[in-house]
Amino acid sequence: MRAVEELRYLILAAQREGNRLLAQGLRALGLTPSQAEVLRILSDHQPLTLSALGGLLVCDSGQSPSRLVDRLVGKGYIERTPSKQDRRSVELALTAEGSAASAKVAEIEEDVYALIGEALGGTDPQPLTEFLWKVVGGTVAGEALAQRRASQQEQTNV
Secondary structure, three states: OOHHHHHHHHHHHHHHHHHHHHHHHHHHHOOOHHHHHHHHHHHHHOOEEHHHHHHHOOOOOOOOOHHHHHHHHHOOOEEEEEOOOOOOOEEEEEOHHHHHHHHHHHHHHHHHHHHHHHHHOOOOOHHHHHHHHHHHOOOHHHHHHHHHHHHHHHHHHO
16 A cells, blocks of 8 residues: 555544544434534534535535534524525524533533544644645635634634
8 A cells, every 4th residue: 555545544544533433422412423513613603694604614515504504403403593784694593502512512522632632642733733734725625624713713813
């Protein structure tokens, strides 16, 4: 196996293992990792239009998140309200139940991050992070993640 091929499969395996651990933690909440991502994004950026939410999603990059949102509306976690700026548009926001679910999701994510930290064993993750940004740079998923990162940095600077 060539080194770059091995690297590709290691990245894929790490992503799948992380997603498996996350899904295992979310099972008790009746949420999928994609639904959890929607809740966490709304928790950090609400209210958002459907298209703005789609632009921040990594799980379904480049696709409309309407089905994900419909399921979460059905669970009572998200509410749709007419936009104050554009009556043709709706804004999405978490309900009280959605905020509580998002907080539980954040706890589950922290458990996954702790496992990643343990696997790093004190190794600085920055070089690997920089490498992975080079891999996803210019991709739809990379752009979604870059928008989230920039938005969080703006909120931190305010």
